[in-house]
Amino acid sequence: KYHKVLEENRKLYNQIQDLKGNIRVYCRVRPFLHGQASNMSTISRIDDQNITIASASKNGKDARRNFTFNKVFGPTATQEEIFSDTQPLIQSVLDGYNVCIFAYGQTGSGKTHTMSGPKELNEKTIGVNYRALNDLFYLSEQQIRNSTNKGLSVPDANIVPVRSTAEVIEIMNIGQKNRAVSSTAMNDRSSRSHSCLTIHVQGKELTSGNMLRGCMHLVDLAGSERVDKSEVKGDRLKEAQHINKSLAALGDVIASLAQKSAHVPYRNSKLTQLLQDSLGGQAKTLMFVHMSPEADALSETLSTLKFAERVATVELGAARVNKDNVEVKELKEQIAALKATMTNKG
Ligand code: ADP
Ligand code: MG
Numbered sequence: 001k002y003h004k005v006l007e008e009n010r011k012l013y014n015q016i017q018d019l020k021g022n023i024r025v026y027c028r029v030r031p032f033l034h035g036q037a038s039n040m041s042t043i044s045r046i047d048d049q050n051i052t053i054a055s056a057s058k059n060g061k062d063a064r065r066n067f068t069f070n071k072v073f074g075p076t077a078t079q080e081e082i083f084s085d086t087q088p089l090i091q092s093v094l095d096g097y098n099v100c101i102f103a104y105g106q107t108g109s110g111k112t113h114t115m116s117g118p119k120e121l122n123e124k125t126i127g128v129n130y131r132a133l134n135d136l137f138y139l140s141e142q143q144i145r146n147s148t149n150k151g152l153s154v155p156d157a158n159i160v161p162v163r164s165t166a167e168v169i170e171i172m173n174i175g176q177k178n179r180a181v182s183s184t185a186m187n188d189r190s191s192r193s194h195s196c197l198t199i200h201v202q203g204k205e206l207t208s209g210n211m212l213r214g215c216m217h218l219v220d221l222a223g224s225e226r227v228d229k230s231e232v233k234g235d236r237l238k239e240a241q242h243i244n245k246s247l248a249a250l251g252d253v254i255a256s257l258a259q260k261s262a263h264v265p266y267r268n269s270k271l272t273q274l275l276q277d278s279l280g281g282q283a284k285t286l287m288f289v290h291m292s293p294e295a296d297a298l299s300e301t302l303s304t305l306k307f308a309e310r311v312a313t314v315e316l317g318a319a320r321v322n323k324d325n326v327e328v329k330e331l332k333e334q335i336a337a338l339k340a341t342m343t344n345k346g
Contacts, residue, residue, distance in 0.1 A: 023285040024070045025312040027051055027305070028082065029293055030110035031075035040295035046074050053305065055298050067305045069312060075293065079124065082114060082288075083131045090135040092284055093201055094143065096212035096321035100219065100278030101128060104308065105290030106300040107223030114288050115195075115220040128288075129197060129218050133165040136199065136216070143203075168197075193243065194271060195220040213322040217278055221271075222247065224307070225300050246271040251307065253279060257314045287311055 029043065029051070044054035044064060052066045071085055089099050103111035117127035162168050201214040222243045249269035256264045257279065266276045278285055289308035291301045 023287060023311055023314050025287050025289060025308050026071040026073065026082075026085065027067070027069045027289050027291065027308065028073040028077065028110060028114060029075050029291050030108075030113070032293060041293045042295055042298050042301055043293055046072060048072060051305075053298070053301060055295075055302075065302065065305075067309055069289070069308065079114075079117065079127060079131075083128055086128060086132070086286060087135060089284055089286060090132055090216075091139060093136060093199070093214040093216045094139055094203065094212075096203075096214045096323060098215045098217075098278050098283035098322065100217040100275060100283055100285045101132070101288070102217070102219035102221060102275075102286075103288045103290060104221050104224055105288075105304055106225040106292065106297065109290035109292045109297075109304075111220050111223075111288070111290050114290065115218060130165060130169075132216065132218060133168050133199070136201070137164055140201070140203075168199075194222050194246070196274060198274075210323045215277070215322075217275060219275070221250075224304055245269060250275075254307075254311050254314060258310055260315075 029046070032041075042053050042055065043051060044062075045052040045066075049070065049072055050066055050068050051072050052064055055063050055065075073082060086101065089101065093099050101115075103115050105111050113127065115127050115129050117125045117130070121130075162171065197218040199216045199218075201212075201216070203212045203214075204210070224247055226244075246269040249265070249272045252265050252268065253272045266272045266279075272279070277283060287308065289304060289311075291297070291304055
């Protein structure tokens with residue numbers, strides 16, 4: 001059954017394999033939540049790649065704005081459907097690419113739902129994180145002869161070798177408990193923190209002996225909404241400003257990548273430093289942009305979609321495999337040794 005799913009995805013898989021560096025952007029619209037059905041929706045039209053947002057303007061006329069993304073998922077899209085268009089990226093991790101999947105959107109728009117799932121987790125409701133890990137472990141077992149016996153490793157404070165999704169979840173739970181005493185939040189209960197899970201994969205190409213190193217970041221970003229300073233004070237305000245700073249830094253990085261600037265300001269925040277190798281040029285990056293359908297979310301929705309539109313224009317350059325060629329490595333060592341003798345003499 002599993003192979004069938006992968007086969008069916010072959011076309012998309014090849015498309016993603018060929019992906020010449022552009023960041024893919026998928027838009028997901030959350031459904032109205034229980035008891036909200038009578039609320040006005042901002043969506044006037046939606047199809048596979050387009051979403052049109054309507055707002056009543058001051059002069060009584062309808063203002064419409066269309067956005068185009070690689071994919072638009074409407075409110076009825078299932079977790080399985082969401083993941084089926086993400087799945088080909090997972091094979092890329094094992095092939096030695098850096099992959100970054102991140103969720104963007106205002107608080108309550110469904111970021112955590114996409115990445116982790118709702119509170120009630122089962123086979124149907126689990127999100128991208130679990131599905132990606134399950135696939136990674138499944139696929140690495142299929143290619144067991146190509147993998148080292150180290151397994152996959154997840155860096156926390158240390159790098160922890162893991163062998164199953166359950167082990168990763170256990171580590172994530174420990175991270176969540178540590179959160180109360182540590183300054184960097186591992187998991188996202190409050191929406192004012194980023195949550196990042198990074199998986200490093202190492203393997204050896206049997207034919208060449210080259211080491212392949214793939215890496216996957218799964219990121220559930222903090223809410224993108226502007227913070228109303230009148231509502232938060234003290235430590236919460238500091239935290240909110242800090243979070244806003246890091247999202248602003250992400251925006252700056254995206255903007256300078258889009259403009260192909262010579263200098264990209266990665267160093268302005270921890271978040272952009274962490275994601276540097278996934279936003280820099282040799283990675284395959286997928287952004288899920290989330291929106292709430294309610295009319296009262298309109299202004300945040302528009303600024304979210306405009307941000308996403310900008311992200312979609314970024315060209316990263318062709319994704320590249322992380323390969324340590326054995327010969328090149330030896331040559332580099334020889335050069336380093338020569339340089340050392342030269343400096344000793346000089
Ligand atoms: P965020 O992480 O962006 O703050 P959440 O993922 O916590 O938002 O979603 C807010 C609420 O909406 C949660 O109760 C979540 O279960 C629900 N929700 C979000 N997206 C969906 C969806 N696609 N289908 C059903 N419920 C959803
Ligand atoms: Mg959340």
